[in-house]
Amino acid sequence: MLRRVIFLLLFLFSTESIAQENETLTNRKWGFFAGYNGFRFGNFGLQIGAENYLATARNFQIIGISSLQFYTQKEVQSGIDLNFRFGQRFTANYGVLLESYIGLGVAHTTYSSPTIDFTTTTGDSSVTKSSKWGVKPNITLGIGYDFNRKLDLSLITYARTNISWLYPDRNLVFQTIPFLEVGIVIMPKLKQKKSY
Amino acid sequence: MRSTLFLVTILMGLLSSCTKEKIEPTSIYALDYDNQVTKIEFLGEYTSLEAIQFLQLAGLDAPLETTCGFSLYRFHYKTRDFENKEEIVSGLVGVPKSSNIKGVFSWQHGTNTYRPGSISTPSTDEGIGLAAGFAGNGYLFVAADYIGLGVSTSVHPYYHTESTVNSIEDLIKIGAVILKELTPDNSNLYLSGFSQGAGASVATHRRLEQFNTTGLQIKGTAAISGAYDLAEVSIPYTIEQNLVNGVIYMGYLANSYSHIYNVDIEDIIQEPYASKIPEYFDGTKDGSFLESNLPSNLQDFLQPSFISDVQNGVLNPFLSYAHQNQTYQWVPKSPMRFYFGSEDKDVSPDDSKNAFEYMSSQGGNVELYNLGNYNHDQSIVKALPHIQSWFNQISD
Numbered sequence: 001m002l003r004r005v006i007f008l009l010l011f012l013f014s015t016e017s018i019a020q021e022n023e024t025l026t027n028r029k030w031g032f033f034a035g036y037n038g039f040r041f042g043n044f045g046l047q048i049g050a051e052n053y054l055a056t057a058r059n060f061q062i063i064g065i066s067s068l069q070f071y072t073q074k075e076v077q078s079g080i081d082l083n084f085r086f087g088q089r090f091t092a093n094y095g096v097l098l099e100s101y102i103g104l105g106v107a108h109t110t111y112s113s114p115t116i117d118f119t120t121t122t123g124d125s126s127v128t129k130s131s132k133w134g135v136k137p138n139i140t141l142g143i144g145y146d147f148n149r150k151l152d153l154s155l156i157t158y159a160r161t162n163i164s165w166l167y168p169d170r171n172l173v174f175q176t177i178p179f180l181e182v183g184i185v186i187m188p189k190l191k192q193k194k195s196y
Numbered sequence: 197m198r199s200t201l202f203l204v205t206i207l208m209g210l211l212s213s214c215t216k217e218k219i220e221p222t223s224i225y226a227l228d229y230d231n232q233v234t235k236i237e238f239l240g241e242y243t244s245l246e247a248i249q250f251l252q253l254a255g256l257d258a259p260l261e262t263t264c265g266f267s268l269y270r271f272h273y274k275t276r277d278f279e280n281k282e283e284i285v286s287g288l289v290g291v292p293k294s295s296n297i298k299g300v301f302s303w304q305h306g307t308n309t310y311r312p313g314s315i316s317t318p319s320t321d322e323g324i325g326l327a328a329g330f331a332g333n334g335y336l337f338v339a340a341d342y343i344g345l346g347v348s349t350s351v352h353p354y355y356h357t358e359s360t361v362n363s364i365e366d367l368i369k370i371g372a373v374i375l376k377e378l379t380p381d382n383s384n385l386y387l388s389g390f391s392q393g394a395g396a397s398v399a400t401h402r403r404l405e406q407f408n409t410t411g412l413q414i415k416g417t418a419a420i421s422g423a424y425d426l427a428e429v430s431i432p433y434t435i436e437q438n439l440v441n442g443v444i445y446m447g448y449l450a451n452s453y454s455h456i457y458n459v460d461i462e463d464i465i466q467e468p469y470a471s472k473i474p475e476y477f478d479g480t481k482d483g484s485f486l487e488s489n490l491p492s493n494l495q496d497f498l499q500p501s502f503i504s505d506v507q508n509g510v511l512n513p514f515l516s517y518a519h520q521n522q523t524y525q526w527v528p529k530s531p532m533r534f535y536f537g538s539e540d541k542d543v544s545p546d547d548s549k550n551a552f553e554y555m556s557s558q559g560g561n562v563e564l565y566n567l568g569n570y571n572h573d574q575s576i577v578k579a580l581p582h583i584q585s586w587f588n589q590i591s592d
Contacts, residue, residue, distance in 0.1 A: 040243075076241060115237045116225045125225070128237070171239065171268075173320050176246045 028187045029053055031156070035183015037069045039079075045071030047181060049083075061089045065101065071179070075114050075127070077170075081107035081136055095149035097156070098142070105136035111170040130170060138164035142181070156185035224269060224291060227373050232366060234284055235272035239318060241293075242266060247332030254325050256577055260584050264294040266331035268324070270316045272347055275366040278359040278456045286346030287367040288316040288323050288339045290331030291374060298591040299384025300371040300412055301335035302400070304364060304393030305342075306576075307354070309448060309486060311479035314346040315339045329580060333588070335386065336378070338371040340364045342396075344479060352479060354452035355392065355426060357399045357521045364400045368410045375412075385412035386587050390576045391543060394422025394534075398551070399523040401532060414530040415590050418583040421536050421575045423543045424551040427511065427519035433544035435494055435506050441542055443490045443497045444483065449518070451477040457517045464502045464514055524551035527560040533586065534562065535579040537570030 030052055037045035049067025056062075065085040072078035087101030113128040142160030147153040160181040167174040225236055242250075243265040251260050269289045277283045303326050305315045316339070318324040323339065331337035340363045344352025353359045368385065375382060385404070389397035401417045404410065423430035426449075434442040446464070451473045453459045462470045469490060476486060491497050505512045511519065532555070536548035545566075552564040567578040 075238070111240070113238045114225070115235065117235050118229075118231075119234050169240065171318050171324060173250065173324055174246075176243065176249060 028056070028154070028189065031185040031187040033067075033156075033158070033183050033185040035158070035181055037071055038180035038182075039071035039073055040178055041180045043071060043073040045069060045179070047183065051185065059091055059093070061091070063087055063089055063099075063101075065103070075112050077109055077111045079107050079109035079166075081105045083136065083138070085138075085140065087140070091146050091149065093149060095146045097144045097146050097158075099140075099144065099158070099160070100142070101140040103138045103140065103162075105138065105164070107134045107136045107166055108132075109134060109166065109169070132168065132170060134166050134168055136164045136166050138162055140181075148187070154187040154189060156187070158183060158185065223377075224267075224289075224374060227377055229273075229370055229373055231274075233271055233273050233370060235270075237270040237272075239268040239270055239288075241268065242324070242328065242332075244332060247328035250320055250325055250328040251332075253320060254577065256581055260329040260333065260581055261588070262328065262332040263334055264292050264332060266290045266292050266327055266337070268318060268327060268331075270346075271367065271370055273366055273370060275343065275363045276359065277343055277350065277362075278353055278356055283343055283348060283350060285343055285348045285363050285366075286314070286316045286341045287363075287370075288318060288327070288337070288341075289367075289371065289374070290327035290337030291378070292331045292334050292336065294334050295378065296334065297336050297375055297379040297382060298334045298588075299336065299382055299386055299415065300368060300375050301330045301337050301386045301388070301587070302364060302368050302371065302397075303330070303337065303339040304387070304389025304396040304400070305339060306389075306391030306393050307445065307448065308345060309352075309444065309477060309479070310482040311345050311349075313482065314341040316341050316346045326580075329584060333584060335587070336371050336375050338367045340367045349479065351455040351474075352448075352452065352477070353456055354448045355395070355423075355518070355521050356452060356456050357395075357523060360396050361399050361403050364396060365403060365410065368400075368412065372410050372412050383412050384415045384591060385410065386415055386591075387417040388420070388583055389422070390420045391422060391572065394419035395424050395523045398422065398424060398532065401528055401530065402523065402526050405529055416531040416533070416587060417528070418533050418535065418579070418586065419548075420579045420583075421540055421543050421548070421572055422523075422534070422551075423547050424524040425519075425522045425547060427515045427522070429544055429547045429550055431515070431518060432506050433546065435498070435503055437541065438494050439541055440492070442494050443492065444486050445542075446494070446498060447473055447486070447490060448477050450514075453514060453517050457513070459514050459517065462499075463512075464499055465497060466499055469497060524554055527555060527558040529561055531590070532560070532562045533565060533583075535565045535567055535575065535582070537567045537572065537575035537578065539569045540572045540575060542572035 034048045037047040039045050047069035051065045054062045067083045070080040083105035085101040085103035089099040091097040110131045117124045140162040144158035147155045162179040164177045169175045244262050247262040272286050315323045327337045344350045387397045450461050450464045454461045534548040534552050536545045555562040
């Protein structure tokens with residue numbers, strides 16, 4: 001497994017020497033993204049956000065991300081959180097990209113407690129809900145494809161795995177929550193200033 | 197690069213942990229509990245990865261094995277109090293997300309004076325930590341709050357064996373219903389407890405060997421740092437050593453026996469504390485409140501005549517009732533282990549040694565384990581990995 005990862009990274013770096021210079025890269029300052037945000041992978045959620053390209057080289061970018069995301073797991077919990085991430089993205093010249101981030105979010109989680117009261121003749125069932133604010137440090141690893149490298153299309157697709165530690169949860173302990181994020185980033189090109 | 201590989205490894209672990217077979221929360225609600233359950237509340241669910249992290253935070257010396265995630269519920273159920281009247285109590289139930297459950301594991305908690313800190317209000321210290329170690333290892337975890345704690349607002353019958361065992365046995369029956377549904381061919385029962393709960397575990401074992409209404413077979417009982425003989429060992433040790441928590445233990449016991457046996461609290465405890473005992477031990481005061489409002493010295497708390505009776509071996513009514521609630525003078529057939537820390541300053545190590553010696557002299561199936569130079573609270577942390585390992589060995 002380790003050897004495969006090393007070979008993959010060597011291959012990605014080697015492509016740099018045969019790459020063509022892409023002059024549009026440094027014109028990008030912002031990207032806007034939207035996508036699926038799967039709580040514990042399989043439970044539905046959505047995310048939207050913006051990424052700010054703090055520094056850009058031919059194959060590397062330093063990125064700050066702000067995102068708003070929500071998720072829901074039936075009969076267990078749902079949540080919405082505002083998340084800030086900081087990280088890096090390596091993009092090979094043919095478009096494949098790898099990215100990693102660390103982040104911190106603030107989350108508002110609503111917990112469901114399905115309850116059945118058998119003291120009534122019908123056995124009343126109800127769902128008690130309680131909400132709690134929490135902090136959510138997280139790390140993210142992702143892969144994707146930057147269409148701008150080979151096509152004139154300011155679009156990135158991504159698939160990320162995020163691990164968030166939510167504290168406190170309903171029982172005042174932390175939850176370790178994996179998320180699957182799949183979506184697209186659109187990067188508007190800045191207008192070039194005319195030179196006289 | 198190394199950090200990236202580390203993260204990839206974690207992510208792969210997360211992926212694999214999420215592919216375990218799941219038991220849906222709603223399936224628990226539909227079972228037939230023979231009208232003994234009055235309410236079921238879902239308290240959350242945790243993955244095996246979270247279970248591992250909870251146990252890491254607990255600072256265990258040896259690892260507790262975790263194999264699956266688990267869901268937590270608070271069950272409200274019927275039991276019988278010291279007057280044989282029906283009482284609604286509560287308990288924590290941890291259901292492993294596994295289709296191959298090893299049996300019912302019944303945990304009996306230690307002394308707790310504070311109702312909001314009941315085990316069915318789970319915390320990493322007790323409810324969730326223990327559920328992580330045992331429900332997270334494939335056991336159906338049950339832990340009774342006992343009468344007077346959890347949803348019950350009665351006086352807690354501290355060291356009243358009969359009513360305490362009632363509340364434990366009735367929750368085990370509920371566990372048996374869930375076990376039968378999830379793993380029908382398994383009927384194993386494992387008992388374990390700490391301090392007050394160790395005595396309760398041994399007493400539950402005794403009850404079930406005499407008259408088993410649970411339909412389960414006891415595979416083993418692990419009792420950690422328990423007080424099994426209050427009159428002859430525990431109370432004399434508390435007074436002789438002037439134990440730090442002795443005031444709380446004696447105040448709690450006086451309140452309980454006053455309520456159950458009509459013992460006069462003033463015969464045991466001095467004023468101005470005697471008249472405050474019912475209020476202080478009504479389930480709304482935590483340990484820090486009691487420490488700051490009760491004297492630290494037992495000589496300033498207990499009546500001199502009571503201390504004299506204890507020191508001279510006089511079996512006054514209070515000590516006579518304490519003796520009635522001993523839990524060691526019988527002979528277990530199923531395996532039982534006593535664990536203790538030799539530096540225990542809350543419960544005498546002699547309690548475990550005497551119980552072991554009595555039972556083994558009568559041919560009982562018992563073993564004694566000295567965990568080493570550890571105090572009362574440390575002994576639970578040291579014992580749990582041994583207990584999980586032992587139960588895993590004897591599970592079919």
